[in-house]
Amino acid sequence: MRQTVRAWGNALGRVRLLVRGKLPPFAVDAALTAALLFATAGLSHRDLVHSTSLVVFQWLLLVPLVWRRRAPLTVFGVLAAVAFLQWLTGAALPADVALLIAMYTVAAHSTRRRTLLAFAVLELGTLLAASTWATHGRTTQSFVALSAIVVATTVIGVNMRTRRAYLAALEDRAGRLERERDQRAQLAVAGERARIAREMHDIVTHNLSVMVALADGAVFAQERHPEKAVAAMRQVSGTGRQAITDMRRFLGVLRADEPDALRHPMPGIAQLEPLAEQVRAAGLPTRLSVGGDPDVANAAAQLTVYRLVQEALTNTLKHAPAGTRADVRVRCSPASVHVDITDDGPVTAAPAAPAGHGMAGMRERAAAYGGQLEAGPLPDGGWRVSAVLALVPRQDGAAPDGEGAVRAGDGAL
Known part of the structure; x- marks a missing residue:
């Protein structure tokens, strides 16, 4: 039995989500109003045939529900006024269920103060209805039963409003977390780009500067001291190879498919002496x-x-x-x-x-x-x-x- 009820509940939930996703709220409320008109007309067919005023009251009670989500408190006020006029005439209609739907809408879409106001008005109407239409001295029992229905309707509406606010807060938090994640990713990418730019600048600029200085020295010394020119060009070759090694070392760390990346550690304080030797060879005593x-x-x-x-x-x-x-x-x-x-x-x-x-x-x-x-x-x-x-x-x-x-x-x- 429980599994059957759960299955029906899941099916109704899917239908509600499908309808909510495909149809606008106004169309859904119009369809609900038409269904209530048809259902309540069938329940009170005999009375409606013999009384035009009851037909008018039925339409006045149900048609405003089409705008219930656009103006919840206004629709409830209109229905309460129509129901009061109906009470004055002494007529009772199944269409009075529209008051409960309006009460639920106020509780689900309006503020707490407006909900309390609508609840008080509906409780007063419940008291009037129980005192007028209760039979065999069961006014108290009727009032308690009707009040229980009103309270249950209000609580369901308030819970729906709380759930909607909670879901909205979760969506907002998820959106903020997603934006913060994207910002952190952008900052990380920018930081990595800056780091790569610094490393490449240091490697390329230093080695090219040394190579240019050595090449200029080789040109100057090639006529008078050819042996020094040859040594300078060898230094240029060695510096170029060192630049290639440094770049492969740095880029190898960035690539996961580079097997030799860990075999070439980044330079440190121990490599300052070779650096000084390289600069000395370029003509700067260090x-x-x-x-x-x-x-x-x-x-x-x-x-x-x-x-x-x-x-x-x-x-x-x-x-x-x-x-x-x-x-x-x-x-x-x-x-x-x-x-x-x-x-x-x-x-x-x-x-x-x-x-x-x-x-x-x-x-x-x-x-x-x-x-x-x-x-x-x-x-x-x-x-x-x-x-x-x-x-x-x-x-x-x-x-x-x-x-x-x-x-x-x-x-x-």
Whole structure:
């Protein structure tokens, strides 16, 4: 029996969803009104044949239901007034069920205050009907029975309104979560693009700058010192191969089908000496000093240090005149890594606008570790780039020693 009732309930639910999805509410209410007119006319056929006033009351009670969802309280007020006139005439019709439908509509679509007002009016009508049409002194029993029907109708309407509001809140929350998910995905994609752009900029710009400097030196030395020209071109070849290796290493990490990606770890502090040798070969005398234990910094922090030094030396190689010397100092501690790159070139004014993305990339790299970045000319000549990377954040979430504010010179190195 329970399975049969459940099956009928599921079938009615599917029909209701199908009708609600295919037909507008006004058409559904019109169909409901027509069905009630037909049903109530059949129940009171004899009375309607002999009384025109009853026909009028039946139509006045049922036809307003067509607009019940557009103006719930107004329709209920009209039906209550018609029902009161009907009570004055002493007539009783099955069409009075329209009051219950109107009460349900008010409870399902109107505010709580309007629902209480409609409930009070309908309870008064219930009292009048029970006192007039109850037989054999059963006024109290009739009033209780009718009131129970009114209360049940109101509770069903209120529950439907609560359910509708709950579903609307769930839909709104799901929409907001979907939008936030899309925004997070867009931010992640933008961040990944920026990271790839920084890495590719550092790899390509540095190696091309070294190759250009070596090629210029080879052209200059090919007549007087051909052996130096040959050595320079070999350095160009080696630098090109190194650039290809770096790009394959970086792109291999991004590709899941690259089997050798893990065999080529990203560069770190240990690779600063080969970097300095490469820059020296390009014509920039460079002194490197590393203090402390580099292993206290993880691979990502060491890559940041390497890229900062690489970008600073590349800028010096491109912009500083011949004879300039560079000095790189790296100090590692359990809490932070200090990086300082200076050169002794002449005092130059910073350009009015950034010439590339190098400085922006250095800022972003330092900021990723709550870092403090300073870049600018020295008072006695030359240029200085200094960065502090925080390895251990403070317990209050702030960067230690005021780190996190990223400062830089007005122009790109």
